[in-house]
Amino acid sequence: MKKRIPMVLSVALIAGMLSACSTGQSGQNESGSASGEGVTTIEFWAAPNPTQQAYWQEMAKAYEAQNGKVKINVSAIKESPTSEASIQAALAAKSAPTMSENINRGFAAQLSSSKALVPLDTLEGYDDLLKGRSMSKTIEPWKFADGHQYVLPIYSNPMLFGWRLDILKELGYNEPPKTYGEVLELTKKLKDKYGDKKYLWAKPDLADPTAWKRWFDFYMLYDAASNGNKFIEGDTFTGDEKAGIEVLTFVDSLRKEKGLLARQVTDPFENGTGVFTDIGPWTFTTWAEKYPNLNYNETYALTMPPVPDGADPAQSKTFADTKGLVIYASATKAQQQAALDFVKWVYSDAKNDAAWFKQTNLPPARDDLSTNESFKAILDESPQLKPYAENVPNAVPPMDNAKYNDLQTIIGTEAFNKVVKGEIAPAEGWAAMKAALEKALK
Structure with a gap:
């Protein structure tokens, strides 16, 4: 998986990028509704990955069918020069989306330090979201030093x-x-x-x-x-x-x-x-094409990291290659709440996470990934993913420092x-x- 390294934009670079950014919050009144329609419009920037964008477009369409007062526009984050740079430029131009994914904890620290993010735990329904998705253990290490949660992990790859x-x-x-x-x-x-x-x-x-x-x-x-x-x-x-x-x-x-x-x-x-x-679990697609001789539990095995002598290997922890979703403080209160309600709806049904897992090969950030029946068929078909599923709760995300x-x-x-x-x-x-x-x- 290609790693994108965030960068802090200079004033000149920000100025040069403003014209390329969409105006996610324009054309809306103070309530966050499209003028005269009584509809709350959410701009959602998905990761610059066709599979992930398609997933969120499907979820948005399904949600809109049940919620006529909400409109969700899904588009990909621009990668020029990086997705992080595009977000920073949009914030500087006051044209940030309501919400976006593809955020790691370190970049979230940059954004939260400038008050650009909504503490998700302050929104109504947040605790219900965690309970409905069965992720209370997985999300615990995501808590920031100030006690708040600014990012909801979408996937977590226990390396x-x-x-x-x-x-x-x-x-x-x-x-x-x-x-x-x-x-x-x-x-x-x-x-x-x-x-x-x-x-x-x-x-x-x-x-x-x-x-x-x-x-x-x-x-x-x-x-x-x-x-x-x-x-x-x-x-x-x-x-x-x-x-x-x-x-x-x-x-x-x-x-x-x-x-x-x-x-x-x-x-x-x-x-x-x-x-x-x-x-990481993204490796196996490449191996299937390039190294078909590599077969799980025959040619290779997968384990958690080794531990010092005297420590219990069963208690081993590892790094989480993981990104999540944020809601921007520049959005109206109505948009912020509508965004949280949408996410809560998506994660209230494990079948939606199963669709994500099947389409992206990225393990959903859930405590029950290895035991929930919704994921059994996927893991049975790809047994090399099972140790990743089992260790999602044992994976530690990046530091929360800008x-x-x-x-x-x-x-x-x-x-x-x-x-x-x-x-x-x-x-x-x-x-x-x-x-x-x-x-x-x-």
Whole structure:
């Protein structure tokens, strides 16, 4: 899945984009109704993905058929230069939509800090929405430092690690290891048998400081080691030092065993150069076309991140690759409430989430995804999605800080990348990273 990195627009860039943005709230009176019609009009910007746009258009049409006083216009967020930039430009031009999806928690922090978002928990019916969708556990880590909820997660991909099970079996393993010690033991056996032909973790991103790449290495391991500690909450560094040093020490130990390969290799996991890597559910469509030899529980297995020795693997947490929906404060009160009512209606029926799951392959953000009968046929047809469904409640979303891009870069430049390269000791890396983060948070 392609990651979009939010950017803060300069005044010149905003000015240059205003003419390209739709005027979502124009032509309406103070009640939020289209002039003279008594109809509340909602402008909904869907993700710039044809499948998601089509889904929301179907939902809007079905809702309008039951609610003649509401009109929902669904269109895709413009991606020039990014969807986040288009939203910021629309806000600056006072032409923002009523609501939009495709919002990650970090970008929501940027928007909420400027009072651009409605705290969803202040709208009537919000608690009923959570109950109707069975998502009270899944949404808990989304709570912002000020106690409010600004984003309703639509989907949540609990990032899992894939293991080349066929290669592990050659080493005498019937299942993947679950603890750091077991992973290191496997790494030694792998290197003894294959030398420089195979590595535990072959991925050039390990040495790349780009901010979003930490979501798929450091954060996955850290969430598991810290029992889901948020690392940064609002403007405060809350990192678990013991867990953080354990993660960096584990990575350093893999380096010392020559188990890491941080240079460019074509599809290292798929081609067997590496036996361990992060995998999201969007991967399987590509594999079906390009690597049909990769079969779940035959050639590869999926697990939650390994945990430090002595920790319970069954309690492992992981990073949530996830985005959600927001309602903008610039909308009228009538539009805000109508938007919430629409969303509540969509999620009051699990069949609507099942349609989303089937059309997008993105796991709905629900506590009961693995047990609700509405999803059974999908999971039976695609059993590789089952571990994602089971772990939706165990996935931790990105930090709620407007500067998350800069902060995550620091994790790489001060600690993770340096440990991968053998340039710094784990404890020293943690200390340097912590100091740089706390300075940046002031």
